[in-house]
Amino acid sequence: MKAIVFDDFGGPEVLVIREVAAPEVRPHDLLVRNASIGVNRADLSHRKGAYGRAFFGDADTMGLELAGTVVEVGAQVQGFRVGDRVMGIVGGGAYAELSRIDHRMAMHVPPGLDLVDAGAVAEVFVTAHEALFHLGRLQAGESVLVHAAAGGVGSAAVQLAHAAGARVFATAGGDKRDAVQGFGADEVIDYRSDDFQAVxxxxxxxxxxxxxxxxxxxxxxxxxLRSLAVGGRLVVVGLLGGAEGAALPMDLLLYRHLQIFGTVMKSRPPEVKQAMVQRFAQRWLDALAAGAIRPVIDSSYALADAAQAHRRMESGQSVGKILLLPGKRPP
Structure with missing residues (x-):
């Protein structure tokens, strides 16, 4: 099969397509012929050397999410069979024509959802659900501020919060205001020109x-923290602006009864990641089927053009997910 590999860490140009052996199916695995592959910021970090040459559980190659058709099932798999349309999260190895995925990290693609579009669901919506509801405990009638709302997880978070009956504030570049409003944001704040705390x-x-x-x-x-109400919850999902030099107003934390959470999926134990996937699936798959929430797709590229997909993400111009399509021919 064909897969994306790199011999040295570096810029997008290090990504090349090469013939590699198909993955061996383990007892809990599905072998999936990929229709689409989600590109994530963690892939950029992997390419640059942030994780070294680590083995991520399913493969030591790149890629964390996929959608496709099951072509083989392991001996201990339950609830899936050959021919099923699935989407889900993998511990590496998604940037390929075939990938293995633990069936406990997979979800059936709901009727009515295009299989290619399904490649833009798992990573962002599972992460958004975990942050908003499992950690943030967001309820109908409450309010939420979602930063980077035009990105993959941000656009998913806005949709989920809106669907749950929350009032949604969102930050994004002014050129992306209409898109973010379309996701369900009640108030869009241009982070370049406005102070979100003041708004x-x-x-x-x-x-x-x-x-x-x-x-x-x-x-x-x-x-x-100064934007939170009494009893408010801050959930940190990323560090795009860096981790150093932060001022923590301890008096505010104490007297306003605030809580701060951090969440990362990639480094969590398998059973924790499986629980995250199942929590999202139980609450939201019907909404996906009905079109109440939807994957937001910025652009798609042939698998061989993974370098171009990475450049698109690094440009900061994308709105929603970037996909790789193994069945698409390069231009």
């Missing part, structure tokens, strides 16, 4: 929001 204070009569979902890290920490 939240003005729009909530100084009360603040109940939950903040943050991807930026240190530069936003103090303003995030």
């Amino acid at each position: 939240v204070a003005a729009k909530t009569d100084g009360k603040g929001v109940d939950v903040v979902i943050d991807f930026i890290g240190a530069p936003y920490l103090e303003r995030n």
Whole structure:
């Protein structure tokens, strides 16, 4: 089979397509012929050497999510059979024509959802659900501030929060305002020109929001906490702005009864990741089938053009997910 590999860490140009052996199916595995593959920021970090040459559980090659058709099942697999349309999260190895996935990390693609589009679901929606509801405990009638709302996880978080009956504040570049409003945001804040803390204070009569979902890290920490209502919850999902130099107002944390959570999926034990997937599936697969929530796709590239897909993500211009399609011919 063909897969994306790299011999040295570096820029997108190190990614090449090469013939490799198909993965061996283990007792709990599905072997999937991939229709689409989600590109994630963790893939960029992998390419640059952040994880070294580690084995991630399913493969030592790149790629964390996929959608496709089951072509083989392991001896201990339950609930899936050959021919099923599936989507899910893998511990490496998605950037290929065939991938193995533990069936406990897989979900059936709902009727009515295109199989290619399904490749843009698992990583972002599972992460968003975990941050909003399992950690952030967001309830109908509450309010949430979602940063980086035009990105993959951000666009999923806005949709889920809106569908759950929350009031949604979202930060994004002004050129992406219409797209973010289309996801369900009630208030879109241009992070380039507006102070989100001031906007939240003005729009909530100084009360603040109940939950903040943050991807930026240190530069936003103090303003995030000052944007929270009494009893508010901050969930940190990423560190795009870095991890150093943050000011933590301890008096605010103490007297306003605030809580701070951090969540990363990649390094969690298998049973924890499986529980994350199942929590999302139980609550939201019917909504996906009905079209109440939907994958947001920015662009798609042939598998051989993985380098171009990485450049697109690094440009900061994308809205939603970037996909690789093994069945697509390069231009």
